[in-house]
Ligand SMILES: NC(=O)c1ccc[n+]([C@@H]2O[C@H](COP(=O)([O-])OP(=O)(O)OC[C@H]3O[C@@H](n4cnc5c(N)ncnc54)[C@H](O)[C@@H]3O)[C@@H](O)[C@H]2O)c1
């Protein structure tokens with residue numbers, strides 16, 4: 001048996017953001033807390049969203065105190081804004097960071113006197129949150145369609161993974177026009193995050209037929225479009241494909257899971273404060289190599305979806321071709337080593353045992369085709385340093 005849980009309404013296509021006001025009003029919203037970050041709020045598309053909400057009769061309050069890798073304190077500040085402005089709907093607008101913060105704010109405002117870290121893990125959030133809409137401005141995290149929120153608990157230096165059906169938005173908007181103004185680096189890291197989602201969703205031990213179809217479709221689109229979408233000269237058709245692919249990959253991993261790459265990437269984000277997609281990209285090739293023999297047929301299908309000519313090859317040979325293609329894509333997009341990305345080697349040595357423990361504790365490595373020991377995770381971290 002398999003189950004599949006998407007958001008109630010999924011809007012896609014250039015221009016779909018203009019329907020957000022109508023949707024918010026239909027959900028009963030009158031006073032919206034728009035949760036975003038300063039970069040997104042300075043983009044013209046943010047004004048489109050505010051105008052659409054106002055045109056539908058909503059009053060809009062903006063909380064733009066989120067930065068990359070949102071923290072518990074940022075969520076708490078958003079909760080105060082929601083309450084002091086007597087809001088009744090939360091609208092997350094941005095990349096994964098503002099959308100994850102928006103989701104956490106929405107579930108916390110109705111949860112009473114509890115702290116966000118008490119929701120860490122799966123299915124701990126009580127029902128009853130206000131309506132929640134997510135609009136994605138980066139083709140990457142898929143957060144607009146996932147039941148997850150990833151918030152850093154600075155007291156413990158842990159990127160908490162919070163999973164609950166309550167974190168699924170009532171309506172998601174994947175409008176490529178919202179991403180047109182994203183900085184190139186953010187577009188690259190987001191695209192690599194989406195590629196990692198699709199690959200991990202497909203090789204996950206919890207994959208199911210529906211997630212397989214979505215994951216392979218996302219891999220096909222990403223392989224064909226990511227380099228053009230991430231070029232200095234924007235290629236709009238490629239960005240449209242990436243926006244759709246990121247949403248497909250989000251639906252796929254939300255209903256199967258991510259695996260070892262994400263398990264290991266979160267501690268990198270928590271300790272070295274590297275962007276999430278970059279942490280994934282640094283790890284992706286080495287983790288695929290580590291896992292390949294345990295699911296050669298699956299990795300061979302990935303190679304096929306990546307556009308490799310695998311006809312007549314045995315599964316391991318085909319899988320290796322896919323690995324080469326992934327390495328080619330990550331290299332073409334300028335992926336450095338961990339040290340090259342600025343990680344301090346002394347801090348690495350000091351932190352690597354905790355990083356391995358935190359990676360295992362997240363549960364994601366258990367979904368990998370080859371489940372690593374803590375020592376093997378340390379070894380993999382050393383490989384990418
Ligand atoms: N909830 C989930 O399912 C899920 C899945 C994967 C990742 N994540 C989380 O998402 C976060 C990363 O999200 P991200 O990669 O989308 O990046 P991000 O949200 O951190 O944004 C990166 C930068 O791009 C800027 N930006 C984004 N869109 C813009 C636009 N249209 N115009 C101008 N500037 C823009 C932002 O201001 C920010 O400075 C991480 O915390 C990660 O852990 C969540």
Ligand SMILES: [Fe+2]
Nearest residue numbers: 141193197276
């Ligand atoms: Fe991710």
